[in-house]
Amino acid sequence: MPSTDNEGLLKRLSCEISAAWAIAKKDMRIYYFKPNIIVSGLFFPLFMFLAFAIGKNTPPGALIPGLISITLLFSASSIEPVSIPIERRVKTFERLLSAPISLYSLVTGESLSGFLYSLGIACLPLTIGIIVFDTPILNIPILVVSMVLTAFCFATLGTLFAAYPTENVGEVMSMLNTVRLPLIFISGVFIPISVMPRIGQQIALVSPLTYGNDMIEYAYTGKSLFSPLVDILAVIIFILIFQVTANYLYKKFNE
Amino acid sequence: MQAIEVSHLIKKFGSLTALNDITFSVGEGETFGFLGPNGAGKTTTIRILTGVSRPTSGTATIFGHDIEHDTIAARQSMGIVSENSNVYDDLTAWQNMMFSAELYHVGRKEREKKAEELLKKFELYNRRNDKVHGFSKGMKRRLTLAMGLVNSPRLLFLDEPTSGLDVQSNIIIRDVVADLVLEGVTVFLTTHNIEEANVMCDRVAIINKGHIVAIDAPESLKKTIQSVQSIEVSFDHNSADQLDELSRLSVVNRAQKSGDKFKLYTEDPSEVINAVTAYANTHNLKVISITTLGPSLEDVFIHLTGLQRTGEIIHAID
Numbered sequence: 001m002p003s004t005d006n007e008g009l010l011k012r013l014s015c016e017i018s019a020a021w022a023i024a025k026k027d028m029r030i031y032y033f034k035p036n037i038i039v040s041g042l043f044f045p046l047f048m049f050l051a052f053a054i055g056k057n058t059p060p061g062a063l064i065p066g067l068i069s070i071t072l073l074f075s076a077s078s079i080e081p082v083s084i085p086i087e088r089r090v091k092t093f094e095r096l097l098s099a100p101i102s103l104y105s106l107v108t109g110e111s112l113s114g115f116l117y118s119l120g121i122a123c124l125p126l127t128i129g130i131i132v133f134d135t136p137i138l139n140i141p142i143l144v145v146s147m148v149l150t151a152f153c154f155a156t157l158g159t160l161f162a163a164y165p166t167e168n169v170g171e172v173m174s175m176l177n178t179v180r181l182p183l184i185f186i187s188g189v190f191i192p193i194s195v196m197p198r199i200g201q202q203i204a205l206v207s208p209l210t211y212g213n214d215m216i217e218y219a220y221t222g223k224s225l226f227s228p229l230v231d232i233l234a235v236i237i238f239i240l241i242f243q244v245t246a247n248y249l250y251k252k253f254n255e
Numbered sequence: 256m257q258a259i260e261v262s263h264l265i266k267k268f269g270s271l272t273a274l275n276d277i278t279f280s281v282g283e284g285e286t287f288g289f290l291g292p293n294g295a296g297k298t299t300t301i302r303i304l305t306g307v308s309r310p311t312s313g314t315a316t317i318f319g320h321d322i323e324h325d326t327i328a329a330r331q332s333m334g335i336v337s338e339n340s341n342v343y344d345d346l347t348a349w350q351n352m353m354f355s356a357e358l359y360h361v362g363r364k365e366r367e368k369k370a371e372e373l374l375k376k377f378e379l380y381n382r383r384n385d386k387v388h389g390f391s392k393g394m395k396r397r398l399t400l401a402m403g404l405v406n407s408p409r410l411l412f413l414d415e416p417t418s419g420l421d422v423q424s425n426i427i428i429r430d431v432v433a434d435l436v437l438e439g440v441t442v443f444l445t446t447h448n449i450e451e452a453n454v455m456c457d458r459v460a461i462i463n464k465g466h467i468v469a470i471d472a473p474e475s476l477k478k479t480i481q482s483v484q485s486i487e488v489s490f491d492h493n494s495a496d497q498l499d500e501l502s503r504l505s506v507v508n509r510a511q512k513s514g515d516k517f518k519l520y521t522e523d524p525s526e527v528i529n530a531v532t533a534y535a536n537t538h539n540l541k542v543i544s545i546t547t548l549g550p551s552l553e554d555v556f557i558h559l560t561g562l563q564r565t566g567e568i569i570h571a572i573d
Contacts, residue, residue: 012327015360022357030345091339098305099358100330255309 016105023096023109024116031083032117036169040082041075042121048074052190061133065220066189067125069213072150073180076118077158080110081172084162097254107159107246114155122147135220142228143219149235150212156242157208163249183209188217193225208238256319258283258410258441259304264313266299273299275465276313281458283318283409286432286442288452288459288473292560296465297445301412304443305335317410331359334408338415338445340395344388348379348398351387352405359406366405373401377427393424400428410441417451429455453552463560476555483550483558486527489516491541504530518548 031037049067053060087093096106129135137143161176184190186200187209193201204210211226211234218224224231259281266274274296281287291297302308304315306326315322320329342351349370356366374380377397387395396416403411416432417425432455436442446452452459453473460470469476490497493515501517502510506527509520521527524547535542550558 019358019360022354026343026346026354029350030343090344091337091341092343094307094337095335095341095355096358097307098330098335100327100360101358102327254307 016101019099019101020105020109020112023106024112027079027083027110027113028116031079031113034082037078037082037117040173041078041117042124044078045070045074048184059133061129061135064125064129064133064135065216066213068122068129068147069150069187069189069209069216070184071122071125072118072147072212073154073183073209075121076114076151076154077161077176077180079114079117080155080158080162081176082169083113084110084159085167085169085172088165089167097250103247103250104243107156107243107250110162111152111155111159111243114158115152118151118155119147122151137220138222139219142215145232146212146215146219146228149232149239150208150215153208153212153235153239153242156239156246160242160246160249163246163253165253183207186210188213188225208235211235211238256283257281257316258285258318259287259443260314260316261300261304262314264300264303264315265311266296266303266308267311272465274303274310277462277465277467279460279467279470281441281443283441284436284439285457286436286444286455288456289443289445289462290449290452290459290556291462295462295560297462298414300462301414301443301445305333305412306330331406332409334403334406334411336400336403336411336413336416338418340392340399342387342395342398342402345386347384347386348374348390349383351398351402352383355402356405361406369405369407370401373404376431377401378423391421392419393421396420397424397427400431404431404435408440410443411435413442413444413446415446416444418447449551449553449556459552461556461559468559469555473552477550477552480550480555480558483554484521484524485548485550486519486521486524486531487516487544487546487548488519488531489543489545490535491543501531501534504534506530516544 045067049063049070053063053066056063084093087096099106130137157179158176161172161179164172164175166172186196186203187193187207188204189209193204193210196204211231214224214226215228215231215235218228218231226234257280259279261277261279264274264277265272277296277300289297289300299308303310304317304322306322306329309323317329318332320332322329343354346354352370352374353366356370361369371380374383377400379394379397379401382390382394387398390398400413400416403413411432413432416428420428432442442455444452444456456473458470458472459476461468461476469479498510498512498517501507501519504519504527506521506523507519507530508522511518511520519527519531528545528547531545532542534540
């Protein structure tokens with residue numbers, strides 16, 4: 001009997017994964033090249049970064065880890081806040097809600113497209129760092145892990161904000177930006193956490209970007225505030241919190 | 256086993272009771288119509304039966320699976336065709352079909368075979384590689400129905416399937432639904448087109464203000480209001496005054512003009528025939544046709560939901 005149960009469970013899991021992947025593929029086909037996604041996911045972090053980096057005496061190559069961090073933040077969280085309100089408006093979201101899949105798969109599928117999009121976009125500063133500025137990477141495995149986890153964390157954050165039951169993209173984006181914009185100032189991207197006032201350092205602890213950026217810094221420089229293991233654990237905890245909260249909100253708002 | 260079994264379902268939104276203790280069942284292979292005026296509780300019922308919304312209390316099962324606690328198993332056997340043609344405009348017809356099949360866990364070979372078969376049936380196969388945003392309303396509706404059938408459902412929820420469609424799409428959809436019924440698929444149909452429900456359904460339920468006010472076969476429902484009979488008459492000449500004059504005939508309760516015909520509601524059809532013949536003689540009119548009609552399903556609907564007619568339009572009393 002237990003083997004039959006396991007087979008049933010495996011089959012269920014395989015169905016859930018393929019449904020989540022189908023949702024991600026659908027989003028990739030439809031939304032990746034929408035102008036507002038390109039602006040929000042690619043140009044916004046780039047110009048935001050340039051606005052703060054130009055004029056500093058830091059060598060350009062040293063700015064690459066920070067640029068990767070905010071690119072991951074903005075691009076990963078830019079797909080679902082656009083796609084889900086649009087799908088609510090044209091009633092295709094109802095199709096997903098009534099499909100024989102769990103809400104976890106729906107949330108994961110939606111987040112997957114943002115995750116893959118941001119990994120692709122973040123390869124741009126990574127490549128520019130390697131080719132143009134010859135920026136050395138000291139720990140490639142940590143860089144890969146940090147990019148993957150940070151991208152998924154912020155993609156789930158985007159899906160979480162998109163749970164707000166509106167058909168208006170602007171409403172979700174406004175709410176999301178009230179969280180995303182402060183994050184880049186309190187997470188050590190532009191101002192090192194060590195030079196922040198004590199209150200700032202305490203706030204930095206509740207920002208997922210702090211840990212993502214810390215890992216990426218470690219991969220490039222070998223220096224970090226926390227050990228990479230603590231950073232990895234912290235980002236995983238944030239992912240779980242976002243995932244569970246998103247699941248709860250999608251359920252609650254559809255009742 | 257019943258396809259749908261609903262027991263004492265209540266749904267409240269704050270202080271508003273959208274569904275007030277409704278109970279009904281739909282047998283396997285049955286075509287069941289669910290009628291009601293706007294805001295009566297049709298959409299709330301469908302949202303609960305498809306597991307999108309949760310009831311405040313009561314239960315609903317789909318082929319024995321509780322929709323609230325065994326949601327995924329219950330949904331696996333259903334196809335849902337919503338009122339809005341909720342297709343992805345930026346995907347091709349084929350990609351829409353594949354996506355729908357993947358959501359319902361249909362294997363690759365099977366979904367390709369099924370998609371080809373359905374797109375051919377709905378006369379969309381030649382446009383399968385075109386993005387849907389170029390499709391007409393009727394084509395999008397046909398694609399929505401094809402997507403709802405890609406998992407070969409045992410139960411199909413059809414919400415306003417032919418509303419506002421062109422004749423070609425209308426005919427195709429009705430033919431496909433008729434075939435599905437022959438194949439033993441259970442159909443749960445909501446429609447504003449009462450004649451459609453009359454023709455297609457084995458039984459209909461009429462819901463009003465969250466209560467089910469009647470549930471029976473269309474012909475049985477009509478028998479409950481035999482007092483609403485009518486005479487349909489057509490003259491060789493029509494004039495603007497005729498409707499008013501006919502409505503004033505002694506045994507006519509209400510008169511209505513539809514096209515070149517007048518429909519005269521009465522409790523005594525034979526008396527009206529005499530009156531109409533006399534009226535025609537007096538006004539030098541020739542009667543082209545005269546027919547006695549029993550109550551229609553629409554009459555039953557109006558009678559039970561407390562709606563009233565003004566000319567051709569039906570208005571809610573409240």
